[in-house]
Amino acid sequence: xxxxxxxxxxxxxxxxxxxxxxxxxxxxxxxxxxxxxxxxxxxxxxxxxxxxxxxxxxxxxxxxxxxxxxxxxxxxxxxxxxxxxxxxxxxxxxxxxxxxxxxxxxxxxxxxxxxxxxxxxxxxxxxxxxxxxxxxxxxxxxxxxxxxxxxxxxxxxxxxxxxxxxxxxxxxxxxxxxxxxxxxxxxxxxxxxxxxxxxxxxxxxxxxxxxxxxxxxxxxxxxxxxxxxxxxxxxxxxxxxxxxxxxxxxxxxxxxxxxxxxxxxxxxxxxxxxxxxxxxxxxxxxxxxxxxxxxxxxxxxxxxxxxxxxxxxxxxxxxxxxxxxxxxxxxxxxxxxxxxxxxxxxxxxxxxxxxxxxxxxxxxxxxxxxxxxxxxxxxxxxxxxxxxxxxxxxxxxxxxxxxxxxxxxxxxxxxxxxxxxxxxxxxxxxxxxxxxxxxxxxxxxxxxxxxxxxxxxxxxxxxxxxxxxxxxxxxxxxxxxxxxxxxxxxxxxxxxxxxxxxxxxxxxxxxxxxxxxxxxxxxxxxxxxxxxxxxxxxxxxxxxxxxxxxxxxxxxxxxxxxxxxxxxxxxxxxxxxxxxxxxxxxxxxxxxxxxxxxxxxxxxxxxxxxxxxxxxxxxxxxxxxxxxxxxxxxxxxxxxxxxxxxxxxxxxxxxxxxxxxxxxxxxxxxxxxxxxxxxxxxxxxxxxxxxxxxxxxxxxxxxxxxxxxxxxxxxxxxxxxxxxxxxxxxxxx
Amino acid sequence: xxxxxxxxxxxxxxxxxxxxxxxxxxxxxxxxxxxxxxxxxxxxxxxxxxxxxxxxxxxxxxxxxxxxxxxxxxxxxxxxxxxxxxxxxxxxxxxxxxxxxxxxxxxxxxxxxxxxxxxxxxxxxxxxxxxxxx
Numbered sequence: 001x002x003x004x005x006x007x008x009x010x011x012x013x014x015x016x017x018x019x020x021x022x023x024x025x026x027x028x029x030x031x032x033x034x035x036x037x038x039x040x041x042x043x044x045x046x047x048x049x050x051x052x053x054x055x056x057x058x059x060x061x062x063x064x065x066x067x068x069x070x071x072x073x074x075x076x077x078x079x080x081x082x083x084x085x086x087x088x089x090x091x092x093x094x095x096x097x098x099x100x101x102x103x104x105x106x107x108x109x110x111x112x113x114x115x116x117x118x119x120x121x122x123x124x125x126x127x128x129x130x131x132x133x134x135x136x137x138x139x140x141x142x143x144x145x146x147x148x149x150x151x152x153x154x155x156x157x158x159x160x161x162x163x164x165x166x167x168x169x170x171x172x173x174x175x176x177x178x179x180x181x182x183x184x185x186x187x188x189x190x191x192x193x194x195x196x197x198x199x200x201x202x203x204x205x206x207x208x209x210x211x212x213x214x215x216x217x218x219x220x221x222x223x224x225x226x227x228x229x230x231x232x233x234x235x236x237x238x239x240x241x242x243x244x245x246x247x248x249x250x251x252x253x254x255x256x257x258x259x260x261x262x263x264x265x266x267x268x269x270x271x272x273x274x275x276x277x278x279x280x281x282x283x284x285x286x287x288x289x290x291x292x293x294x295x296x297x298x299x300x301x302x303x304x305x306x307x308x309x310x311x312x313x314x315x316x317x318x319x320x321x322x323x324x325x326x327x328x329x330x331x332x333x334x335x336x337x338x339x340x341x342x343x344x345x346x347x348x349x350x351x352x353x354x355x356x357x358x359x360x361x362x363x364x365x366x367x368x369x370x371x372x373x374x375x376x377x378x379x380x381x382x383x384x385x386x387x388x389x390x391x392x393x394x395x396x397x398x399x400x401x402x403x404x405x406x407x408x409x410x411x412x413x414x415x416x417x418x419x420x421x422x423x424x425x426x427x428x429x430x431x432x433x434x435x436x437x438x439x440x441x442x443x444x445x446x447x448x449x450x451x452x453x454x455x456x457x458x459x460x461x462x463x464x465x466x467x468x469x470x471x472x473x474x475x476x477x478x479x480x481x482x483x484x485x486x487x488x489x490x491x492x493x494x495x496x497x498x499x500x501x502x503x504x505x506x507x508x509x510x511x512x513x514x515x516x517x518x519x520x521x522x523x524x525x526x527x528x529x530x531x532x533x534x535x536x537x538x539x540x541x542x543x544x545x546x547x548x549x550x551x552x553x554x555x556x557x558x559x560x561x562x563x564x565x566x567x568x569x570x571x572x573x574x575x576x577x578x579x580x581x582x583x584x585x586x587x588x589x590x591x592x593x594x595x596x597x598x599x600x601x602x603x604x605x606x607x608x609x610x611x612x613x614x615x616x617x618x619x620x621x622x623x624x625x626x627x628x629x630x631x632x633x634x635x636x637x638x639x640x641x642x643x644x645x646x647x648x649x650x651x652x653x654x655x656x657x658x659x660x661x662x663x664x665x666x667x668x669x670x671x672x673x674x675x676x677x678x679x680x681x682x683x684x685x686x687x688x689x690x691x692x693x694x695x696x697x698x699x700x701x702x703x704x705x706x707x708x709x710x711x712x713x714x715x716x717x718x719x720x721x722x723x724x725x726x727x728x729x730x731x732x733x
Numbered sequence: 734x735x736x737x738x739x740x741x742x743x744x745x746x747x748x749x750x751x752x753x754x755x756x757x758x759x760x761x762x763x764x765x766x767x768x769x770x771x772x773x774x775x776x777x778x779x780x781x782x783x784x785x786x787x788x789x790x791x792x793x794x795x796x797x798x799x800x801x802x803x804x805x806x807x808x809x810x811x812x813x814x815x816x817x818x819x820x821x822x823x824x825x826x827x828x829x830x831x832x833x834x835x836x837x838x839x840x841x842x843x844x845x846x847x848x849x850x851x852x853x854x855x856x857x858x859x860x861x862x863x864x865x866x867x
Contacts, residue, residue, distance in 0.1 A: 505824060509794050512823030513749050516845035520755035523848050529762035552845055570827035 031345035037338025065301035071254035394487035579605035585621030654715035746777035759848035774803030
């Protein structure tokens with residue numbers, strides 16, 4: 001998480017941080033540990049193997065090699081000694097027979113090297129002794145001891161191939177030695193000549209032998225010294241054929257015989273070529289391999305063995321033991337464990353990186369979505385903030401205890417003295433109810449609703465203001481609720497309202513006062529309270545009085561309309577009897593009806609109690625009756641009725657006039673509604689009466705409507721809810 | 734029902750002299766009452782104290798003291814506080830009418846008026862007042 005935490009701060013390192021998550025670090029450490037363990041195991045195995053070889057096997061190999069080289073040297077020495085013995089034998093007598101032989105040996109056959117040489121060279125049926133008849137050694141059971149080979153060469157037949165065969169070659173028969181290449185091969189002929197010249201033993205370079213193994217010839221000149229100390233006369237040569245494989249075999253046999261658990265040695269022996277090195281024959285000088293093993297030796301020993309004038313260089317290699325024998329199993333387990341750990345770590349790291357990359361792609365996608373959402377939210381917030389900041393009404397955000405947490409400029413203007421200190425204060429401190437009116441306003445815990453409530457309040461600086469207030473609950477984060485308090489400063493509106501009311505009151509007073517004096521005076525004159533009035537004067541007085549009444553009605557209607565539109569139209573309800581109200585209205589209009597010859601016909605009226613403002617209901621009925629009279633033809637009839645319909649009383653006023661046109665019906669109850677198509681101009685009127693009448697009836701919870709009268713004319717009906725409050729009602733109900 | 738004593742004298746207070754004259758004529762010639770008129774509340778209070786009338790008709794909108802203030806003065810004066818007072822006003826504000834009745838006015842008669850209607854309202858208010866007292 002620390003990596004992710006840094007991601008948000010270091011924007012530029014986001015990608016790198018995601019591609020190498022913190023979770024990969026332990027995996028990388030595990031990988032390194034696995035590699036280390038594997039390397040340690042392998043290296044330790046190698047070290048242990050080497051150590052084991054050095055410590056345990058090297059000494060054995062050294063001892064075996066030493067023994068082997070010693071035996072090899074002895075074999076070569078014996079060969080030389082045999083050859084020398086044979087040479088001495090032939091030197092003593094060019095023709096060897098049994099008698100000579102016996103003399104030669106002087107009865108000490110076992111210890112005489114020559115006898116030993118013969119034993120090596122000849123296949124004898126048994127040991128030579130003094131009793132052996134002369135020439136017997138040349139015969140073997142009657143079988144020829146020699147087999148004539150090429151020309152005059154006599155080759156002994158030996159059943160023991162590892163024995164060194166010895167030939168005697170007469171010098172006279174050089175040509176007969178062709179089979180051995182002694183006469184014609186330059187190097188071997190040189191060797192032969194050297195032996196003859198020096199009278200000493202000479203050894204040829206390596207030659208191929210008939211039986212397959214490589215070897216060499218030991219050439220010993222045989223002659224008789226005619227003069228003591230003089231150069232011997234070479235009569236012939238004793239030639240020993242030495243097979244290297246035989247020598248090595250003998251040495252190996254000796255090794256195995258003398259050293260217990262001797263390691264098998266891989267042996268390479270070659271003869272020193274001396275001055276003849278570089279000849280064709282010496283190229284193929286590889287000695288036979290004895291008991292060669294598949295594995296190459298890792299420890300090598302060399303020795304140079306002198307025999308005669310030549311040297312034999314032998315190399316022995318101790319083959320390495322099986323690798324598993326040297327490996328410590330625990331180390332192998334460690335190495336394998338390390339390898340497994342390495343593989344697992346690698347796989348895990350790769351999978352983690354892949355997964356991290358996938359997560360990274362998802363994070364990128366989500367980040368883009370989030371950025372888009374945040375941009376959209378920012379736009380919406382900007383809009384809401386703009387609304388909040390520019391709203392004409394004051395907006396306050398309050399906690400449940402009334403603490404103000406936000407205020408827009410309009411609200412701060414209202415609380416101008418407080419300014420920013422509005423925040424954190426309580427709404428109850430900013431807006432207090434006037435003394436004595438605490439029961440009418442409780443701003444510390446105003447009712448939450450959607451209806452504006454008008455209040456007169458005292459601000460924190462003592463200023464009294466008229467405001468409208470509404471408080472709306474807003475869900476907030478975490479399930480909490482805040483209150484949005486909307487405050488509208490209505491001081492200006494109230495001031496205008498007050499001025500308007502003062503104006504209306506003034507107009508009302510200033511019009512009514514002279515009208516009162518005018519109409520009062522006309523009425524007194526008309527009633528002849530101050531004396532008789534001539535008929536002509538009386539007629540003028542009536543005209544003036546009627547016009548005055550009309551003017552007063554217009555004034556009253558206009559004031560009523562103003563009161564309705566300003567919301568100051570108040571009713572004073574009481575239990576009233578509609579029949580009384582109808583009687584009063586009929587009486588009020590009787591003179592007006594009589595003036596036009598109209599008859600007001602009133603059906604029998606039941607006692608009909610309703611809750612109503614008596615004066616206003618009389619006003620309604622008076623208006624309906626005057627309208628009916630106004631629009632009735634001369635000597636017409638106006639009918640007034642009252643009936644019970646369910647829980648309502650329904651009154652009606654009908655005339656027999658022209659009725660109301662269909663299009664005018666839609667505007668009949670609108671203020672200042674006049675039907676110019678009729679005789680309205682003739683009959684006059686402001687067009688306010690029906691508008692006021694319907695407002696009064698609806699203010700009582702009732703209905704007022706128009707219906708065409710059956711048979712012609714108009715009929716206006718009103719319905720008011722009946723009440724049982726009146727004692728007379730009980731009898732009627 | 735006990736007999737109601739007849740209404741004999743009415744004091745009318747109004748700042749408008751034409752109204753005072755018409756009202757005096759109407760109440761005297763139609764109602765047969767003895768009528769005295771005063772142009773202001775203070776003069777009317779003095780008249781009422783010196784010779785208490787049976788009934789007082791009071792205008793509302795007057796200079797210096799308005800009708801409500803004059804009514805309060807009447808109600809504070811022991812010798813005249815029980816005299817029934819009705820307003821004769823052109824003021825149509827319902828709230829003002831409520832305050833008139835709350836301060837003890839027995840009736841509120843609108844201007845303009847018919848003489849017969851004025852006499853009838855005054856007599857009705859007088860009778861009702863007497864019955865309430867009786």
